[in-house]
Amino acid sequence: MTTQPNIPESTDDDLSPLLSEPFARAWAAPAPGLPGRMGERLGERLERSLKAEQGMVTVRRRKAQAEPMAEGVQQRWLYRAPTGRAPRPGEPRAASVIELEAGGRLALPPGGPREFLVLRGSVEVDAERLSLRDFLLLPAGSTPLVASRDGAHVFVREAEGEGDVERTLVRDQEAGWPEFAPGIRRRVLWAGGGQAALLYRADPGASVPNHSHGHDEECLMVQGELFLDDVLLQTGDYQLAPAGTGHRITETDTGVVLYAHGDLDLQFC
Incomplete structure (x- = not known):
């Protein structure tokens, strides 16, 4: 493989338009009953989110x-x-x-x-x-x-x-789903050198704590929806998080089956 496809090299910034007008001017106004400016707080949240996603590749099916x-x-x-x-x-x-x-x-x-x-x-x-x-x-x-x-x-x-x-x-019908964490089951498909190919099955409401990546972490949504920080991945979507990055939020409201390739042992922060 010698060429890069025409896909974004950073996350699909679904939230980035919210930093521009006319929203920025509206958010700059004081929010009744709340301290400070809602626009400043929301802007800081968006900037943190976009900074955390820099270098990640998110591809919508x-x-x-x-x-x-x-x-x-x-x-x-x-x-x-x-x-x-x-x-x-x-x-x-x-x-x-x-x-x-x-x-x-x-x-x-x-x-x-x-x-x-x-x-x-x-x-x-x-x-x-x-x-x-x-x-x-x-x-x-x-x-x-x-x-x-x-x-x-x-x-x-x-x-x-x-x-x-x-x-x-x-084979799916023969492999089973070993318990991994509350509400989460994990199937190790292959492992070697500290990394692994995995299938996760999570119940609605399940989450994984803040963690970092010693290897590139790939997530492919097989079924359901999953929040990776402020990015919502749906069936067929893919995200690659480079080694050295991390995720603050990994949670599902719908329940999910996802393929992952990355660390065999998650590095919790």
Whole structure:
């Protein structure tokens, strides 16, 4: 991969227009019954939020560009690492969603270790039939054929380098959901070198305390909605938080199933 897609390199600043007119002038007026200026307090909150999100990549599914790859196959890019610098700890080489219509087929070129997670339908990857939420990890150098008889969406993550990983298959119907924290269950799909590929299932109202990232942390929303600080992620949305950043707020009102790739052991602050 040599080029960066036309996606934002920082968060989708949904709140940034609120810092401009006409809102800024309206908020500058005193708020009856409240000390100080509401505009100043809200502006400070927004500035803190935007500063915390600097360097993060947030991609909305509805905005991700679809690139035709073959007849009946398109690929929505979520992330492609820029060239010319050393990768961060845990940074992916690329992440995307491959969307196949019924009968669609795509041969992938050789690359680094690749993870596949089925988001919709069923698919064959390297002659392995995968259903909803099944996970497959292939070693570096593989040239898998991705095909679907009835149509499917599959998340694909390619790691940097020639990491020494073994072929790993985790079937959703067989894996279970071990308890991780109150209201949260976690499935370890793969782990090595302090990082891991994970599936989380959280109940409505569940939250994770303030934590930092020793590796790049990727979150892909499989189902439901999740607040990462002041950013609301919905089904199909993706966020990459670089190593060295953190999240003050991680909580869901709806309940959620999400894929994450990052620290095996969360670094709570």
